[in-house]
Structures are given as C-alpha cells and as structure tokens.
Amino acid sequence: MLWLNTRMSDTIIIGMSGGVDSSVTAKILKDKGYKIECVFMKNWEGDEENCNAEEDYKDALSICDYLDIPLRSVNFSNEYWEKVFQYFIDEYAKGRTPNPDVLCNREVKFKAFLDYALDLGASKIATGHYAQIIETKDGFKLLKGQDQKKDQSYFLYLLGQEALSKSIFPLGNIEKITVRKLAEDSGLINYAKKDSTGVCFIGEQKFFKEFLKKYIPAKPGYIQTIKGKICGEHEGLTYYTMGQRKGLGIGGGHGNIEAPWFVADKDIENNILIVAQGHDNPSLFHQGLNADGIHWIKGSPPHSLENISAKIRYRQADQNCKIVELSFDKCKVEFKKPQFAITPGQSIVFYRGEECIGGAIINNRY
Amino acid sequence: MPYFDHSATTPIHPIVLHKMNSISEAHFGNPSSIHSSGRKSKAIIESSRRIIADLIHAAPNEIIFTGSGTEANNAVLWSLIFEQNKHVITSSVEHPAILKVLDSIAPFGVTYTKLPVNKFGEVNPTELEKAIQKNTGLISIMMVNNEVGTINPINSLIQVSKSKNIPFHSDSVQALGKTPLSVNDLGADYLSFSGHKFYGPKGVGFLYKKNESKLNPIIIGGGQESQLRAGTENISGIVGLAEAVRLAVQNLDSRILHLEELEATFKSSLSNYCTNVIYNGHPKKHVPGVISASFLNKKSDILLAELDREGIEVSSGSACGSGSVKPSFVLEEMGLPESQNISTIRISFGRSNTMADVNTLVNALAKYTNV
Numbered sequence: 046m047l048w049l050n051t052r053m054s055d056t057i058i059i060g061m062s063g064g065v066d067s068s069v070t071a072k073i074l075k076d077k078g079y080k081i082e083c084v085f086m087k088n089w090e091g092d093e094e095n096c097n098a099e100e101d102y103k104d105a106l107s108i109c110d111y112l113d114i115p116l117r118s119v120n121f122s123n124e125y126w127e128k129v130f131q132y133f134i135d136e137y138a139k140g141r142t143p144n145p146d147v148l149c150n151r152e153v154k155f156k157a158f159l160d161y162a163l164d165l166g167a168s169k170i171a172t173g174h175y176a177q178i179i180e181t182k183d184g185f186k187l188l189k190g191q192d193q194k195k196d197q198s199y200f201l202y203l204l205g206q207e208a209l210s211k212s213i214f215p216l217g218n219i220e221k222i223t224v225r226k227l228a229e230d231s232g233l234i235n236y237a238k239k240d241s242t243g244v245c246f247i248g249e250q251k252f253f254k255e256f257l258k259k260y261i262p263a264k265p266g267y268i269q270t271i272k273g274k275i276c277g278e279h280e281g282l283t284y285y286t287m288g289q290r291k292g293l294g295i296g297g298g299h300g301n302i303e304a305p306w307f308v309a310d311k312d313i314e315n316n317i318l319i320v321a322q323g324h325d326n327p328s329l330f331h332q333g334l335n336a337d338g339i340h341w342i343k344g345s346p347p348h349s350l351e352n353i354s355a356k357i358r359y360r361q362a363d364q365n366c367k368i369v370e371l372s373f374d375k376c377k378v379e380f381k382k383p384q385f386a387i388t389p390g391q392s393i394v395f396y397r398g399e400e401c402i403g404g405a406i407i408n409n410r411y
Numbered sequence: 412m413p414y415f416d417h418s419a420t421t422p423i424h425p426i427v428l429h430k431m432n433s434i435s436e437a438h439f440g441n442p443s444s445i446h447s448s449g450r451k452s453k454a455i456i457e458s459s460r461r462i463i464a465d466l467i468h469a470a471p472n473e474i475i476f477t478g479s480g481t482e483a484n485n486a487v488l489w490s491l492i493f494e495q496n497k498h499v500i501t502s503s504v505e506h507p508a509i510l511k512v513l514d515s516i517a518p519f520g521v522t523y524t525k526l527p528v529n530k531f532g533e534v535n536p537t538e539l540e541k542a543i544q545k546n547t548g549l550i551s552i553m554m555v556n557n558e559v560g561t562i563n564p565i566n567s568l569i570q571v572s573k574s575k576n577i578p579f580h581s582d583s584v585q586a587l588g589k590t591p592l593s594v595n596d597l598g599a600d601y602l603s604f605s606g607h608k609f610y611g612p613k614g615v616g617f618l619y620k621k622n623e624s625k626l627n628p629i630i631i632g633g634g635q636e637s638q639l640r641a642g643t644e645n646i647s648g649i650v651g652l653a654e655a656v657r658l659a660v661q662n663l664d665s666r667i668l669h670l671e672e673l674e675a676t677f678k679s680s681l682s683n684y685c686t687n688v689i690y691n692g693h694p695k696k697h698v699p700g701v702i703s704a705s706f707l708n709k710k711s712d713i714l715l716a717e718l719d720r721e722g723i724e725v726s727s728g729s730a731c732g733s734g735s736v737k738p739s740f741v742l743e744e745m746g747l748p749e750s751q752n753i754s755t756i757r758i759s760f761g762r763s764n765t766m767a768d769v770n771t772l773v774n775a776l777a778k779y780t781n782v
Contacts (some may be wrong), residue, residue, distance in 0.1 A: 082716075102559060115716075115719060115720070117712070117716050117719075119712065162712075164713050165713060166716075166717070287773050
C-alpha cells in the first residue's frame with residue numbers, strides 16, 4: 046500500500062464529508078499515528094432544501110471532536126459551479142446524461158482541494174474512496190477497490206499522475222461492511238449513516254426532474270415507438286435517459302405484449318423520445334460507441350490495446366471490448382457482446398484486469 | 412492557549428460564574444408564582460434589573476431581558492410589522508441579526524434603505540438625513556462594528572433621528588465594556604446588548620427601551636417582562652448578566668487602558684517584523700483591542716489554520732461565517748479590494764490577555780506572514 050510509505054512527520058489532510066467512509070479514513074490514519082487534519086468542503090451554495098451540507102458539517106464536527114482531529118472548512122462552491130455544474134446543465138440541455146461526479150473529482154476534490162491542502166502544509170491528501178493507488182517504475186497506477194461491490198475507480202478515471210502521487214485511499218483494501226463495523230466499534234456516531242446516492246447537490250432521485258426544471262426550460266414533445274408510431278407525450282427530452290423504464294406514462298393499447306417500455310433513443314432535432322418494448326429489444330442494444338475527451342491515467346495511451354475491458358456505467362461488470370480506432374482525444378470502441386442502453390454523456394472507463402487505465406465521455410453509439 | 416477572539420465571545424468572569432452558581436443552587440422558584448420561592452426569584456430578577464439600569468443610567472422598567480442580543484434586535488424590528496410607518500434606515504455593515512431580519516419581515520410590508528459606509532466603516536449623518544422618507548418608522552445603526560471595531564458617530568446620527576421624530580435603535584453588543592455608555596446622554600430609543608460579549612453568560616441579553624418608546628411584543632405567553640417578552644425567566648443568567656454589566660461599567664477605565672496597551676504593544680512590536688500589514692477600520696474612532704489586519708499575499712484561511720495549530724485563536728470575517736470561507740461583506744462595503752479582503756484577520760484582545768500573549772502572537776504572525 047502506497048500510503049504506508051508516507052513519512053510520519055508529513056501532515057495528511059483528509060477530505061471529511063461527515064459520512065462513514067471519510068470518518069473511518071480519519072480513524073485509521075489517526076490510529077496509525079500520522080499527523081492529520083480534516084477539511085470539510087462546501088461545494089454548493091444556496092437554498093436547495095435537499096442539500097444536506099449543514100447536517101453533514103455537524104456530523105463532521107462531531108466526528109473530528111470525538112477523534113480529536115482539527116477540522117477546517119473551505120468553500121469551493123465557485124469552482125464547483127464553474128467547472129462542474131455549468132457542464133452538467135449544458136450536457137442535460139443537449140439531451141445527454143452527464144456524470145458530474147467524475148468532473149467533481151478531477152476539478153474539485155483532486156484539484157481545488159488538493160491545492161488547498163498543499164497550501165495548508167499537507168504533503169498528502171486522503172479520502173474515503175474505494176480504490177487503490179500503487180507506485181511502479183511506470184508511475185502511479187489506479188487499481189479497483191478490493192470490495193468489488195463498492196469499487197469507485199470508475200469515478201476516478203480522470204485523475205492524473207500528479208493527483209495520484211499526492212493522494213492516499215486508506216479504504217482501498219477494506220470492504221465496506223468492515224468499514225461500517227470499524228465505525229461502530231470505534232464509537233463513531235455516523236456508523237449507520239446512509240451512503241449518499243444520486244447527485245450530491247440534488248439529493249434524492251425523486252427531486253431530480255423538479256431540480257432540472259429550474260435550470261432547463263421544459264420542451265414537451267411526442268413519444269414514438271421505434272416503428273414510428275406516436276404512443277404518448279414526454280415532458281422534455283432532458284428528463285429522460287437511455288434505458289429508462291419508469292415514468293414514461295405509456296399505457297396499454299400500444300404494442301402487443303404486456304412487456305414494459307424503455308427509452309431507446311432521443312431524436313433531438315425533432316424533439317421526439319423513441320421507445321422500445323421489452324428489455325431484450327434489439328434497438329436497446331449497441332455493438333460499439335464513439336467517445337471523446339479521452340484521458341489516460343499514466344499520461345499517454347497504453348502501448349498495447351489488447352486485453353482491455355470497459356465499464357460504460359458505474360457498478361457494471363467489466364465488458365470485453367476492443368479500441369478499434371484511437372486518436373489524441375477520441376476513440377471508437379467495439380464490444381464483444383452488445384451493450385444495453387449506451388448513454389451519451391456517461392463515461393466509458395477502461396481497465397486492464399484490476400487496473401483502471403483511463404476513460405472517455407461517450408458521444409454516440411452504433 | 413492564547414485566545415484573541417473576544418469580539419466573538421468572552422470567557423465567563425469568575426465572579427459572574429460564582430454568582431450564577433450560588434443562585435442556581437439556592438433559588439429555583441418560578442418568578443410568576445406567588446409563594447415564597449416565587450417571590451424570591453422575582454425579587455432577584457428585579458434587583459438585577461435595577462443594577463443594570465443604574466449602571467447605564469436607565470430606569471429599571473426600561474430594561475427587558477432577552478435570550479440574546481439577536482433576540483433584542485428581532486424584538487425591535489418585528490415590532491414594526493404592527494406599525495403604520497414601515498420603512499427602516501440601516502447601514503450596509505450591520506450584523507445579519509439586523510440585515511437578515513429585515514429581509515424576513517419584507518412580506519409584512521417592511522422596506523429598508525441601507526446606508527453606505529466610508530472606508531473606515533462609518534455612516535455619514537448627512538446621508539442618513541437624506542435617506543429619510545415620509546414613512547420611515549425606524550433607524551437602526553450599530554454603535555460599534557463587530558469586524559473592524561469602528562465607532563459610529565452615534566450622537567450625530569441620533570440627533571438627526573430626533574430632529575425628524577423617528578425612533579432610533581442601535582445594535583450595541585460590541586460597545587458595552589469597551590466604551591462609556593449612558594443611555595440618558597445618548598437619547599436612543601432602543602439598544603441591544605448581549606451578556607457573553609462582556610464576560611457574562613451566553614443565552615441572555617437585554618433590550619434597553621426608552622419608557623415612552625413603543626414596542627409590540629413578538630413572544631407572547633405568560634406576560635413576563637411587562638408583557639413584552641414572555642417565557643419563564645432565566646434567573647441565574649439574568650443575575651450573571653447584571654454582575655457582568657457591573658464589572659464592565661465599574662472597571663471600564665482599567666479595561667480600556669489594558670486593551671489600549673495590548674493594542675499599542677502589538678502594533679509597534681509587529682511593525683518590527685511585518686511590513687506587509689494594513690490595518691482596517693478607523694485609526695482613532697475605534698474600540699480598544701479590536702484589530703482588523705490585512706496581511707497582503709497571505710490568505711486568511713491558511714493563516715488561521717497555521718495559528719490554530721500553534722494554539723492561537725483569532726478569526727476572519729464574522730464568527731457565524733465559519734463553515735465557509737467567504738470575503739467579508741463588511742470589508743467589501745468599506746471598499747477593500749478582494750485580495751486584501753480575503754487576507755484579513757480580526758484580533759480582539761480581552762481582559763486575560765497578557766504582554767506575553769501578545770509576544771506569542773507577534774512571533775507567530777512574523778513566522779507565517781513573511782512569505
């Protein structure tokens with residue numbers, strides 16, 4: 046483990062969210078005797094009642110008080126707004142489904158926060174991510190977390206050598222269930238706190254549409270089957286994502302079988318949502334995709350494009366694939382098996398075995 | 412651990428604490444009860460009221476106990492929603508316990524004008540006069556600014572309000588114990604005070620309300636505080652508050668002298684090490700011991716963390732802003748450029764600080780700000 050190489054005299058600054066993962070991260074480093082401090086990041090400003098920043102801060106304060114670790118706070122809401130949120134809104138406005146967390150990691154947690162921690166005199170930062178970093182003669186490598194169910198390397202593929210060289214993930218080789226037990230056994234008040242889900246500034250999924258409506262005007266239109274038959278109305282393409290099943294409002298009388306409907310495509314030009322019936326419907330599956338904004342963790346493309354697999358969404362099992370075309374910032378990928386609901390705006394993240402080697406943003410599929 | 416954040420709050424004075432403890436142990440009766448225990452508690456409260464009134468030259472029935480300085484401010488502002496004239500004139504550098512309240516009562520028809528301040532943080536009486544409208548029902552301007560310690564030309568401001576017959580309120584929580592105060596001479600209608608700012612307990616404050624000035628209560632219940640602020644009285648808190656006022660007023664000269672010495676020593680000693688420091692606020696008209704200092708090219712959040720590691724406690728912006736680091740709106744209103752704004756810390760000395768503490772502070776600042 047790389048983080049064991051950190052000198053005891055170095056100060057490690059922990060990104061403390063008030064959640065169980067960062068709390069246990071702090072506890073582990075404290076027990077090992079490192080000089081540590083915690084920083085709470087406030088990345089969202091405003092009156093979204095669903096944003097729990099204040100409650101989270103109170104938890105962070107209580108945990109740090111209990112562990113006797115200094116807690117500082119910092120406000121990166123400007124950085125978040127400019128570098129993450131604007132992009133998030135722009136992408137949705139284009140009918141795509143962005144993933145703000147990958148950008149938040151690159152721009153806020155492993156850029157603004159890292160810089161701030163270094164200014165505060167830290168030599169390393171630590172976070173509660175479920176991923177591992179190792180140093181090799183070829184540089185720093187990002188590995189999946191040992192707990193395959195919690196592995197968060199997918200969200201970290203935009204990190205570079207500089208960020209990895211200054212970061213440690215103490216939870217990388219621990220299972221989530223053990224983390225919770227550690228928290229409970231150490232008397233951390235938040236051991237049972239729910240994991241954050243969804244987009245942090247919106248909160249629960251059920252508020253999602255409502256939230257987007259505030260920033261992107263709704264443009265209602267028709268829903269069509271893949272055969273071109275109008276079968277309903279949508280509230281605006283923005284609010285739907287590929288493969289979505291719930292909330293389409295397509296009643297009986299359409300189609301012959303009692304199978305559910307899924308979003309198969311978006312015709313942005315004509316503002317039409319295209320749906321297909323049945324989870325196995327071939328129009329929901331694609332063999333390949335084009336992606337851009339490619340990023341390689343080691344800073345350059347791999348020497349060999351053999352034996353690469355990919356995830357096109359978080360928690361998906363690795364899919365065998367081939368990078369059939371590769372330029373400076375674009376790639377074309379073909380999968381061994383057709384993929385369900387390949388979603389423009391989401392990230393395709395590449396792996397070689399346990400190692401996360403990079404990724405790109407999905408542009409279209411074929 | 413040297414503590415230099417007395418404008419945020421002060422440690423409780425040992426004499427105050429002793430008084431509070433003995434009252435808590437001996438008296439529990441509800442002051443509204445008519446039996447002996449109740450009467451005793453009531454007598455204690457009324458005696459505390461007299462003590463405070465005497466010390467600030469008010470009449471006892473002009474003192475209304477509250478739960479905080481913030482509550483005293485709220486009482487005065489919310490009272491307006493029942494009045495005809497709902498326009499308020501205030502300053503742009505008031506505490507949120509004024510500015511946010513004014514926003515909250517806007518739905519009840521209250522409007523307000525925020526007066527600008529000059530580069531020292533002072534309100535200009537001529538500007539005040541110009542801002543008065545037909546329906547102005549209150550002027551609320553702080554006596555001493557909490558971030559830079561500047562003392563407003565409060566007498567001239569009150570004169571303007573009197574000439575137009577408009578009630579005058581002043582958030583005075585930063586004034587008591589640092590500047591002489593006689594409500595008689597001052598002539599304001601309402602003044603807000605908070606116990607913990609002058610070595611009294613937290614959770615208790617008071618509103619001075621001139622006898623002939625009107626107040627519509629917002630906390631309604633059992634009729635305590637002459638129907639103006641209901642709720643069973645915080646007996647030990649009130650006793651502690653009165654004792655803290657007594658100590659503040661009776662020892663005012665020696666406290667001021669002490670604070671002035673600390674401030675002068677700090678500034679002259681620091682000038683030997685730091686050339687990149689700028690002091691904000693009025694060079695003369697400010698309360699002693701409150702120093703707003705900008706260390707150019709040194710961001711205050713980093714400096715605060717470095718000092719904190721050495722056990723030295725100061726603040727940046729206002730205390731309520733902790734949890735986030737933002738440029739101070741007070742300094743912004745005073746016209747400071749942002750780079751200077753975010754490089755500003757507030758040092759506020761107190762009665763237990765020593766020259767040795769000042770030395771520790773100066774050494775630490777020399778170490779961390781000469782970059």
